[in-house]
Amino acid sequence: MGRESVLNMETGEVAAARTVVLASADAALRQRLRTSLTGLRWQVREASGGAEAMAQLEDARSEALLVDSWLPDLEVGEFASVIRVMYPAMELLRVDGGVDGGARSSRRNELLHALREAQNAPLNDTAAWAAAPASVPEPAPAGAGPGTRAPIRMPSPPRKDVDQDGEREREEQIRLESTRQALGFLLGREEAARPTAKHEAMLPEMIGASEPMRELTRLIRLVAPRSTTVLIEGETGTGKEVVARALHRLSERAGKPFAVLNCAAIPEALLEAELFGHTRGAFTGAVHSRTGRIEAAHGGTLFLDEIGEMPMALQAKMLRFLECGELQRVGDNETMRVDVRVIAATHQPLEKLATSVGAERTFRLDLYHRLAVFPIEVPALRDRMDDLGSLAEHILEQMGQEMPRKRLTLDAEAKLHEHSWPGNVRELMHVLERGAILAGDKMEIGEDEIRFGRATRG
Known part of the structure; x- marks a missing residue:
C-alpha cells in the first residue's frame, strides 16, 4: 500500500x-x-x-x-x-x-x-x-539459553471475590485459552519470519537480495556477536564502512563508541599520534595531551579504513597492540590497557603486499594474519546487478528527504544496467544525484540525465 x-x-x-x-x-x-x-x-x-x-x-x-x-x-x-x-x-x-x-x-x-x-x-x-499489568512477567531462569521464553501473563480485571470453584475454574480456562492463542499466533509468525540457510533475513544496511548480498549478510551475522578481528576487503565504493557499522551495531559493543580512522587521510608523521594519542610536549606543536582513536574507542569498536596505507614502522606498534591490548601514548613511558575490537578495511590486495619480496613488500605478513582472523569480501556492484534497481530506489528515497522525490524512467533504468560501474555504489550515488540535478523540476530522471563522467556534454 x-x-x-x-x-x-x-x-x-x-x-x-x-x-x-x-x-x-x-x-x-x-x-x-x-x-x-x-x-x-x-x-x-x-x-x-x-x-x-x-x-x-x-x-x-x-x-x-x-x-x-x-x-x-x-x-x-x-x-x-x-x-x-x-x-x-x-x-x-x-x-x-x-x-x-x-x-x-x-x-x-x-x-x-x-x-x-x-x-x-x-x-x-x-x-x-x-x-498496568496484573502481574509482572517473571524473568527467564538463570542460565537459560536465548531460546528460552518468558511466561506470558494475561491481565486480570478487577472483580469481586468468587466463591464458586466452578466459576473460578471457567475463568481460568478462558485466560489459559487466550494465552495459548496469543502464543500460537506469535510462534506461527516467528516461524514464518525466521530466516533459513538459503534466505538469510537481510539487514537494514544491506540493500539488495542477490546471492552475494545474502552471503555477506550471513557472514556479518555470524561474526558480529564476537570480538573477533575482521578484515573487510573490497573495491573502492562498495560500502566497506557500512559493513563495519553493521558489525558494530549487531555486537555487544553497540552502545559503546565506534571510532573511525582513515589511514590514507592523515600524514604519516601525525598518524601515530592520531592513533595512539600523545602527551604534552611530545613533539613540536603538541601543546596539549591528546587521546588517540584507540583509547577513544575503549569498550567499543575501532574501524581502520585503508589499513594498507599504514606505514611499515607503525605496523609493528599496531601489531603489538593487537596481541596484548596495550598502548603507549607518544612521549609517554607508561602503558595502558584498553578493550577495543578492531575492524580493518582495504581495497588493496593485502595478502599479496604482505608476501611480496623486496620493495614491493609494503605490509607485514604477521600483521596481515592478525587482522584477517575473519575476512569478509564485499561484492562489487557489477557482481550483483540484480540489486541495481533496489539500490537506485533506496538512494532516490534518501535524496527525497532533501529535495523533491524523483523516479527513474524505464530507459534510464536500462542505461544504468548497461554500465560496468567501476566506482561501484558510490559511483551510482553520484550518477543519480547528477541526474536529479539535471532533471530540474521534472519528477522523472530520463535517459538523457543519466551521464557517466562529466555532467556537461561535449
Whole structure:
C-alpha cells in the first residue's frame, strides 16, 4: 500500500504522511498519542494488543511502531524480537521512551516529541488501570539459553471475590485459552519470519537480495556477536564502512563508541599520534595531551579504513597492540590497557603486499594474519546487478528527504544496467544525484540525465 497524503489546512498543499502503528491496551494513551501525531502529519493506526498490531502492520507500510511496556496478549520482549525480524527497516520505539536500537526513522524526533507529550498529560483512573499489568512477567531462569521464553501473563480485571470453584475454574480456562492463542499466533509468525540457510533475513544496511548480498549478510551475522578481528576487503565504493557499522551495531559493543580512522587521510608523521594519542610536549606543536582513536574507542569498536596505507614502522606498534591490548601514548613511558575490537578495511590486495619480496613488500605478513582472523569480501556492484534497481530506489528515497522525490524512467533504468560501474555504489550515488540535478523540476530522471563522467556534454 502506498503512503497516504494529508492536506495542510494553512497552505493548501498536499504533503506525504508517514504511517505509525500504536500498540497499547491503554485507550486514553492511544488517544493522546494519536492527537499529537496527527498534528505532525502522521497517519496513525491503533492496536490494543500485539496480535492486532501485527495485523495493522500487514495492512499498511509503516515507518514506525510505538509499543507499550505491557501488552494483554503477548510478552513485549518476544513481540519486539519478531517485529525486528519481520520488519528490519521499521523503527520500534517503546512508549516509555526507550529506543530499540534497530532502524532509525528520519522523523524520530517527532515520534519522541509525541511520546513526551503523551507521558506528561494527566492520566485518569481507568487509563491508569488499563496500562498496568496484573502481574509482572517473571524473568527467564538463570542460565537459560536465548531460546528460552518468558511466561506470558494475561491481565486480570478487577472483580469481586468468587466463591464458586466452578466459576473460578471457567475463568481460568478462558485466560489459559487466550494465552495459548496469543502464543500460537506469535510462534506461527516467528516461524514464518525466521530466516533459513538459503534466505538469510537481510539487514537494514544491506540493500539488495542477490546471492552475494545474502552471503555477506550471513557472514556479518555470524561474526558480529564476537570480538573477533575482521578484515573487510573490497573495491573502492562498495560500502566497506557500512559493513563495519553493521558489525558494530549487531555486537555487544553497540552502545559503546565506534571510532573511525582513515589511514590514507592523515600524514604519516601525525598518524601515530592520531592513533595512539600523545602527551604534552611530545613533539613540536603538541601543546596539549591528546587521546588517540584507540583509547577513544575503549569498550567499543575501532574501524581502520585503508589499513594498507599504514606505514611499515607503525605496523609493528599496531601489531603489538593487537596481541596484548596495550598502548603507549607518544612521549609517554607508561602503558595502558584498553578493550577495543578492531575492524580493518582495504581495497588493496593485502595478502599479496604482505608476501611480496623486496620493495614491493609494503605490509607485514604477521600483521596481515592478525587482522584477517575473519575476512569478509564485499561484492562489487557489477557482481550483483540484480540489486541495481533496489539500490537506485533506496538512494532516490534518501535524496527525497532533501529535495523533491524523483523516479527513474524505464530507459534510464536500462542505461544504468548497461554500465560496468567501476566506482561501484558510490559511483551510482553520484550518477543519480547528477541526474536529479539535471532533471530540474521534472519528477522523472530520463535517459538523457543519466551521464557517466562529466555532467556537461561535449
